[in-house]
Amino acid sequence: MAEITYLEAIREALFEEMERDPNVFCLGEDIGAYGGAFKVTEGLQARFGESRVIDTPISEIAIIGAAAGAAHMGMRPVCEMQFIDFISCGYDMLTNYVATARYRAMLPCPMVVRGPSGGYVRGGPFHSQNPEAAFLHTPGLKMVYPSTAADAKGLMKAAIRDEDCVLFFEHKYLYRRIKEEMPSGDHVTPIGKARIAREGNDVSIITYAATVWKSLEAAEQLEREDGLSVEVVDLRSLAPMDDAAIAATVRKTNRALIVHEDTRTGGVAGEITSRINELAFEWLDAPILRVTAADVPLPYSPPLEDYVLPQAADIVKAVRRLAAY
């Protein structure tokens, strides 16, 4: 089977799910004839028609709200945010309406909100965001953020089949930079399960999305130069979070570094740190460290963006500090 990119894997999942279930439909801005700003939905409207691949007005509240209403009636909508930065325009609808629907009104809301996320692409403050921390705080939403093409496909299929709303963050830096062969058959990756991206014994890096690749790069360098065996855990799902996998890796290496691309204060790393504290404090031989973006709106110019976002060299430095304990 041929290798396909991360972006093509997402498209393949959408295609297969729309073939499988007539209730699945897509809605978003410029997703139809144009195929979306990044061409994720290219070819879908030609195959499934305008009624199942809907070009909407520039209205994130309406896209998310209408998806919720259709989902109540048994449909399985997949909303595209043209850039995930615009999900904040629908924040009220997601957090107040969608996230609470099952709990307060026993209304099922099986829907996906997906969109290109993340930086390293010179996109500036409004085309580079990582919104996960803003939604991690909201009970009722699920969140996935894959780092590989196979997981992008498998998690998209799982998200569409889930009975609740899943926020599906796609890292745009990875869209066309990585490719792999898809597992055969109906490839569904369970939500809530982390993946060991690299086995190791000395230090654990807990991360997700594009920084999985930065962490792997750092791990190779550390093995080469320091003889360190670094384990890299790719969370894949942020809500629910795989506590068992986090605890297991900390118990194995006794040293934990958390890496994410999002800003530092109030970021996901703080939550993971608390969980390690609660689940595996006795197993720690060193303080938990984090490598994250600096607390600034993400700037556009390459020297600025590269300075703000986590790089492999930062991860190397942090792992060395942990290994020294």
Added chain:
Amino acid sequence: MTKTTDQIGADNGEAAVTTAGRESGAALTRDQKLELYYYMRLTRSLEERLVNLYRQTKVVGGLFRSLGQEADAVGSAYALDRGKGDILSPLIRNLGSMLVQGALPLEILRQYMAKGDSPTRGRELNIHYGDLVRGFIGQISQLGDMVPVMAGVTLSFKMRGEDRVGLVYVGDGATSTGAFHEGINFAAVQRCPLVVVVENNGYAYSTPLSKQTAARELKDKAIGYGIAAETADGNDVIATYEATKRAVNRARSGGGVTLVELHTYRRKGHAEHDNQSYVPAGEIDRWESSNDPIDRYIKVLITAGVDASELAAIDARITEEIDRATDEADASPMPEPTDALVGIYADPPVEQPLWFREGVRAAVEVNERPASWGTHDG
């Protein structure tokens, strides 16, 4: 298209038949007209009972009245076809519309009393609940949000080729929200079978319409969206029914969205605690004495030949119904505290209790509850 009360009646409705089509008030049977009375009276009496319970501190949280607005809620909802599976989403002053769709006084009472066997099992307040089978979807407090949601509900009707219509209520205040704008525009573009009822009662909490919008009439907003508009005297149940029926028929026949502006007046405050100090002197009394929707409708019915004793019999039936429901709701249990952890997701179905709550039923005793709650009661 609004008509005076004198025009509505068994005999004088003929003109309306020709101008408004066969679904005019004249097309309503005698039983249907009495049913309209029943729902209006039930709304008012049930709310009056809730006021009693509120004063006995049996209502947990705020109490929202629709006094003086019963006709607009009942008349508009009555224009839907429950047999076809039409769905509405009410606002806080549309208890009457929910009753028309089959909501039960017992459910309302249990909701307001925060009972464990209420439709939301004590998770949500007052009339914030729904039932897809009976055809109503519960609102949330963020005004305007139900417009996009109902756009999606009706989009699903269109996608599946179902002969169903949706109706969503907003107040004059909600027309200022982004959700209202995005939702109605989305539905208009998609030609969803949706009726948007703007219930213009003059006030959004304390803010009068003049501070809400510079639009001369709320129905004028329809022009910008390229959709049809209807208006009616919302205190005239038949006129409300007719205007909404035209919109429902338009939606069902593929004509897309209609904005229906119903003119009415909120005689009580935003909630029971609101002293209405911002209302000009005499305004409420004027509406009460000369434009009460139930008083007006009684005159219409009497003129049409309904005997006062027949209406009295309906009133008695309602009192009995509400008495029975009150006793039952009063005897209902409060929720089991740990039920708070159930059903946030389909999977996992239950959240694990926090370690400091393991083995503990709750921080408070089962029957202990706050005398008042949140912002509604201050």
